[in-house]
Amino acid sequence: MATADIHIKESAPHGDHHEEHEHHTNFWTHYIFTTDHKMIAKQFLLTGIFWAILGGAMSVIFRLQLGFPDANLEWIRPLLGDWITEQGKIDPEFYLALVTMHGTIMVFFVLTAGLSGTFSNFLIPLQIGARDMASGFMNMLSYWFFFISSVIMFTSLFIETGPASGGWVIYPPLSALPQAVNGSGLGMTLWLTAMALFIVSTLLGGINYITTVINMRTQGMSFSKLPLTIWAFFLTAIIGLLSFPVLFAAALLLIFDRSFGTSFYLSDIYIGGEALPNQGGSPILFQHLFWFLGHPEVYIVLLPALGITSEVIATNSRKPIFGYKAMVGSMLFIAILSFVVWAHHMFVTGMNPFLGSVFMLLTLIIAVPSAVKVFNYLTTLWKGNIRFTSAMMFSIGLVSFFISGGLTGIFLGNSAIDIQLHDTYFVVAHFHLVMGSASFFGMMAGIYHWFPKFYGRMMDDKLGNVHFWMTFIGVYMVFFPMHYIGIAGYPRRYYSFTNFDTLNSFADLNSFVSIAAILTLGAQGIFLFNFFYSMYRGRKATANPWKSNTLEWTTPINPGHGNWPGEIPTVYRWPYDYSKPGAKDDFIPQTVPFSATPESNLPHENELIRLEKEDDDVIRVDDKES
Amino acid sequence: MFTAVVIIGILLILVILVILFRIGNLVGIVRGKDQSDIGKTNKVNAWMMMAFMIVMFGLFFWYSFVYFDDYTLPIASEHGVETDFMFWLTMAVTGFIFILTNVLLFYFSWKYQFSKENKAKFYPDNTKLEVIWTIVPAIVLAGLVFTGLRTWNDITDEASEDAEVVEIMGYQFGWGLRYPGVKDNELGDYDYRLIDASNQWGMDLTDENSYDDFTPTEMHIPVGKEVLFKIRAKDVLHSVFAPHFRLKMDAVPGMPTHFKFTATKTTRQMQEELGDPDFEYFITCTEICGRGHFSMKIRVVVDEPADYEEWKASQTTWLKLYPEYLERVPEEKRELAIIKAGLEEDQLQEMEASL
Ligand code: HEM
Ligand SMILES: [Cu+2]
């Protein structure tokens, strides 16, 4: 977490209301118990990177098992101990535990906390023109709840009975009964505890993001002038606020069933030689509650990535994002619809088929705003002047994944087709592309793009390019073949396919996928090197390295706590005035008033000049009052 | 083998990393590391985009066509024909969009790569375009939804009265099968509290329908006749998946589910068609259920109706296999039970002796 180059300019004058802030910091208040949104963002980022390495390493281990089922894995015994069986194989239960933890880690710890936690925290105040979050203290709590949650989840990897192993969706009764699988003992208790704390963290963060966006925008920053990143973070926080409590409730009832003998999810079970007394519960109830969060969750993971991409693509195409209003509208529509499609994960659970029909209809409707977003990205690229920065390439990669993975959603959302595809590798391919890889690429784009603002230095672009190409090719090589394996009917969460005589023709393809996965993960080493090396040794950044319009680039290169040494700038225009006809540069930052750019103003903008004057007067009055 | 692959992979990456980085740095220093050094690499990346697209589409078409028979499963049920039609219809529609949008994405990236002379076109919106590409996908999707709904409704419709009933019960880790028997053709009641080591099904012996039920270890079903799976679970969730029949339904403890279908090809026909004398239909599990999840496979044999009836008639009833459960049969029904279960004289004598 050492960021040697960041020193707060304590002498910097502070223009207004925040002068009471304590700026004499020591190590503890600066790096650890910090209330500075930028430092908290870095805490989230580094913790997220830690989890990503772990989650990725897990996928390598189970890919080894799937790709080389006959191999002797004795050599990882030093790492895994008794999880390697006498025969030098991975224990089947450990395989399930790995899959479960991999899913949990990737979805929640990396792509929710690591992505939203990092970029919402970092960018919201910087891009709306605020000195910090509405509540710096709650923000700090948000990180520390996440941290404790992480510690607990991490601990669960080392206990004797192993971590939770019922899949990341932890369906009861499997997750409720330690008799059913070892991971449902202490491992599941820790999983539930960690997730409960995680939810608290997400809610604290989310409340902060929402209040900050609503209340703390700088002068002139109306909602219609917000960068799409902020719209995305804002809507994501709202989705999270409405859906995570439902997971909390689901988890709580599961805790009751596990520990206090209730029967919310349990009924008619005979296991381990005895009939359990529980009656009248419904495992399906849990699934409804879980997916009421679970589906919105995929948008919680994806929307921030889409927001980041919108910003990066516009900046590097040197063009306004095409259809700003449509982009906001489609995100809003997606956010709303994401709450009414959850049961598409449950078409074949025995749920009433009529419900299935309804959810199928709603699910396919959600494809429309998604399509609109893709077309808008494409039109933004059209006739642009594209600079392939690493961030830009990751954004283009995201769009490609969003297309490829989104289209397979149209198969899965169709209940008739889903009968065959449900819980096969087709699903694994689908969600890894559209949610896993797309969001991961969004996160990468964000890191490359805002690294100069994070650390005041640039990441190496050549290494970034190599990282991009290896990852982009690798991801397609890993996940595209899984479609075929899925169409052939291979079920997911299978330890081995060796006892299928009819379904046994994919040994080669599975090995290929595993090798591709290992190489892809290896390529992330390039990123890690680049990231940590550039933190200390990277080329010094200029104030606005990407020639971007948004507010964060008007701060000092290494902004201190409070972000702007002087007054917070006023905003006059939307963030996408790139390549405006008549303008002398190909970008006009949001802080440039229309009165200063008569040569490029559109007719209706000239009329705004008068309003600008009035606004400026208002500010002056405000200042005198305070 | 793969250990070598891993090590080579890692080494390769490290070497690439170091070399590239050194070169990059040196070049940067020589050039005076200017920000605006958008030139060579930008062009390379733009061309890479094109190359990537062409190679990837090449691989995609090559594998999809050449290995078609490997990754598609033959269909063996009536509704499977419909769902596969839906699948390929959706494939056609989405395939078209997949190619179109990806081509545009990479083509635009290449075509509009940075050049000093160019200026990007300021083009913030166009309502007409937006409306078009909202409405067109909406119409196409509506088409898919309605065809899908029709298929779905057919599949989930009530089974006919005279469908052949087979009960499948998922447990850790296998499937229990129960047939309604040839005498009454009705499944007996069950209760999970009656389950014990021999009575896996929790059969209720006060119900006379259970006396002739039989519980084979492999499934037989008739071709061309509707079959109704009655599905339940003993311990945790499981899911019945019969890939060739395009059939999947969860097994839920406490909530019986069902799935009806009609097989269209006998095992023998399928073996001939595929030229594979070892071909077998099977059911496997697709809901994570613990350690042995991957091993829950059971054989399914599709017979000609006559062979099927013969097979059914040759099965031994459960009660005959476990005559000691006669005790649980209420006094007044014992006679009936003995007849329906087909218990034999010597078995009865043995029983009496032990009582
Ligand atoms: C190199 C990267 C990755 C590889 C090779 C990989 C591979 C896999 C594979 C093969 C499975 C299925 C295992 C099975 O069903 O037996 C799986 C499951 C899963 N992965 Fe990944 N994955 C990667 C990255 C990610 C990312 C970035 C995400 C973030 C969304 C993710 C989320 C999941 C989830 C949610 C599951 C399902 C877990 C479950 O079944 O409970 N993965 N992964
Ligand atoms: Cu969903």
Ligand SMILES: [Cu+2]
């Ligand atoms: Cu299973």
